[in-house]
Amino acid sequence: QVQLVQSGSELKKPGASVKVSCKASGYTFTSYAMNWVRQAPGQGLEWMGWINTNTGNPTYAQGFTGRFVFSLDTSVSTAYLQISSLKAEDTAVYYCARDFEQLAAYYYYYYMDVWGKGTTVTVSS
Amino acid sequence: QSVLTQPPSVSGAPGQRVTISCTGSSSNIGAGYDVHWYQQLPGTAPKLLIYGNSNRPSGVPDRFSGSKSGTSASLAISGLQAEDEADYYCQSYDSSLSGSTFGGGTKLTVL
Numbered sequence: 001q002v003q004l005v006q007s008g009s010e011l012k013k014p015g016a017s018v019k020v021s022c023k024a025s026g027y028t029f030t031s032y033a034m035n036w037v038r039q040a041p042g043q044g045l046e047w048m049g050w051i052n053t054n055t056g057n058p059t060y061a062q063g064f065t066g067r068f069v070f071s072l073d074t075s076v077s078t079a080y081l082q083i084s085s086l087k088a089e090d091t092a093v094y095y096c097a098r099d100f101e102q103l104a105a106y107y108y109y110y111y112m113d114v115w116g117k118g119t120t121v122t123v124s125s
Numbered sequence: 126q127s128v129l130t131q132p133p134s135v136s137g138a139p140g141q142r143v144t145i146s147c148t149g150s151s152s153n154i155g156a157g158y159d160v161h162w163y164q165q166l167p168g169t170a171p172k173l174l175i176y177g178n179s180n181r182p183s184g185v186p187d188r189f190s191g192s193k194s195g196t197s198a199s200l201a202i203s204g205l206q207a208e209d210e211a212d213y214y215c216q217s218y219d220s221s222l223s224g225s226t227f228g229g230g231t232k233l234t235v236l
Contacts, residue, residue, distance in 0.1 A: 035225070037171075044127070044230040045163070045171065045214050061224050095170055102177060104159070109177060110225075111161040111216070115170045 004116035022096030147215030155196035
């Protein structure tokens with residue numbers, strides 16, 4: 001079955017870096033783009049951007065440029081989110097979510113059809 | 126502040142019908158972009174509930190339905206059950222942001 005397995009919780013100090021992994025199985029990894037979504041404690045979902053798993057080209061949402069990097073290792077069907085210079089406000093659950101392309105009458109639209117269980121990143125001194 | 130506006134909370138008794146609105150603008154829903162809905166049960170990851178405004182993935186009960194009109198979309202849940210208590214999020218594409226965006230989320234309480 002299609003699933004996304006994310007790496008375990010992380011506790012980091014301010015200024016450190018963290019790399020979250022998202023391993024895909026049950027489908028051809030390079031056939032679907034991957035989204036990243038952040039959820040701060042008690043808050044809503046925030047789209048961080050996506051990465052084209054064919055080309056490796058990332059697209060970052062406003063507010064997620066500079067310290068955030070999306071990358072891939074297609075040999076192991078895994079997407080990565082790296083955050084550098086961590087701040088307390090980066091404390092959140094980070095989700096990966098597969099981007100499904102749906103053909104409508106005359107156009108395509110995209111939605112997040114499969115989600116990982118999330119990785120909790122806590123930034124605290 | 127999300128560009129898609131949802132009520133923070135809604136509630137209903139078991140068996141009743143509730144609706145959750147998602148109000149956008151001419152750069153997202155009003156521009157014709159499709160709306161998708163996700164359900165997030167307490168302590169779990171979001172799950173796709175409705176895609177393409179009104180389509181249900183396999184396994185989602187037909188008690189859940191979606192619609193879209195103008196610059197708004199709605200999620201309706203009929204025959205409310207205790208297990209429906211969750212947070213619900215709408216999502217669409219926004220041309221001003223050049224990317225996807227989520228509504229602020231709505232907490233559904235089953236009384």
